[in-house]
Amino acid sequence: ARAVALRDESGEIVRWVGTNTDVEERRVAAMALAELNQTLEERVDRATRERDRAWKNSRDLQAVLDTAGVFQAVNDAWHTILGYRATEVVGRSHRDFIHPDDQPSSEQALAIATADELEPHENRYRHADGGYRWISWVAAPESGLVYASGRHITADxxxxxxxxxxxxxxxxxxxxxxxxxxxxxxxxxxxxxxxxxxxxxxxxxxxxxxxxxxxxxxxxxxxxxxxxxxxxxxxxxxARRQSLTPEIFDVGESLNRLAEMVQTLAGSRLELVVELPREACTILADRSQFDTSIVNMAINARDAMAGEGKLTIGVGLVSGIPAIRGHAPVVGDFVAVTVTDTGAGIAPEDLYRIFEPFYTTKGVGAGTGLGLSQVIGFAKQSGGDIRVDSQLGAGATFTLYLPRASELAAETGPDRLPRGSTQGDGLCVLVVEDNEQVGQFATDALQQLGYQSVLASDGNAALDELETDSARFDVVFSDVVMPGMSGMDLAARIRERHPGLPVVLTSGYSHVLAQNGTHGFELLHKPYSIEQLSRI
CATH class of the missing domain: 1.10.287.130 (Signal transduction histidine kinase, dimerisation/phosphotransfer (DHp) domain)
Incomplete structure (x- = not known):
């Protein structure tokens, strides 16, 4: 309240003139503000105590670092997990504790944490006993510092x-x-x-x-x-060690040609349906092995249906191979050949074993267990794969994936020798074979067929024969796997020194041929027959 005295001429107060202001609302507001300030202080104090308690009681490593990686504060978990008291850590660089092999990645992690949140980063910290412990860190920056939390994952x-x-x-x-x-x-x-x-x-x-x-x-x-x-x-x-002879051919045409054989193998009670696309589905693969794979899958389907049901073979173009047997998906152009039957299906426990050699669910004498192993080996060696989808009682679908090839992708195939009479007509063959019995058989057989033959026991001996008189030889017939110089190396040298002299290779197995092909040389597989030998 405020008042002013009014006085008369003698100075005596006659009356008071004043005003009254109601301050109740202001008083109430002031009391509320005071109470709020006290509440906020209590809340801040409580939050600080809770933070400190969480910091102190955390079972994970807690740390504050500056941007240079020097520790400013750590919690008690450092003593529990790594054996260090806070005084032994604060003021030291993180590099003093990190395993040497983890230093580069940890420096990168710190650089990220100074500017942004750090995704979980794992490294090894040295324990006070000299050993190392695995720690998984997360961190974030604030006010020029890095706040980090590390979980002990050595047991994991x-x-x-x-x-x-x-x-x-x-x-x-x-x-x-x-x-x-x-x-x-x-x-x-x-x-x-x-x-x-x-x-x-x-x-x-x-x-x-x-x-x-x-x-x-x-x-x-x-x-x-x-x-x-x-x-x-x-x-x-x-084993993917078969010596393949890849050539470009249309899968649809090949299946058309095989259809009659498959129907004969399947029997009259089994309906065969071949679904072919309009566009050409060309692949670069061994045609003989492809045909064998289709026949093997068809026979497998026939047996699954007990000779009665529907067998569907389809072909299509796909843009990749899905994830199969734990392998990641493959992106690319592939031709997919599907063989679907209406048989009994495959039990889940057998799905991962059906491609093993000699594994079969058929009765004794009903199968060798090698058919599907040949298919997966051919597919893998050709750059593809095979997938099987099946449920008991609902049949099975085998999908063979092979890399698609365009006509532009055709490689120059091996030069074929002219096919004529099986008689040698006096042609001279240089036989290169390190196995004495095989070499003697080959030379004797060639001579019986009307050829002249000279035997060299290894690549160096063959080169010596050619250096002496290469003009007398019409063809070189060489084994691939030999001690010292291999047949492939010998063939390459002959091509370089005597480019007009044909070379025919022979092998029962060669990882070089399986991985790299014949490099344009004709190949005769062992064991070969007299009739095959006569056509070299």
């Missing part, structure tokens, strides 16, 4: 290593199981073949054989050797 790392070791042991055990199955299957099949050959040879030694029986035993040896050759070919295909 050790568990991951132990898991990987256990998985590797499992893989080794599975590999040994597969090897045991493979060797057992090979031994079984080859022992059967050897029984036929050995028995036929012993019977041929008898003097009382009729011509008919003698011819029967000779034929049995030849047929058994052919079956052995197919068996080794399937094994090499599975």
């Amino acid at each position: 790392k050790e568990a991951a290593v132990a898991l990987e070791a256990a998985q590797e042991q499992l893989r080794q055990a599975q590999k040994m199981e597969a090897v045991g199955q493979l060797t057992g299957g090979v031994a079984h099949d080859f022992n059967n073949l050897l029984t036929v050959i050995r028995g036929s040879v012993e019977l041929l030694a008898r003097d009382d054989l009729t011509p008919e029986r003698r011819q029967r035993y000779v034929s049995a040896i030849g047929e058994t050797a052919e079956r052995a050759s197919r068996l080794t070919g399937q094994l090499l295909a599975f």
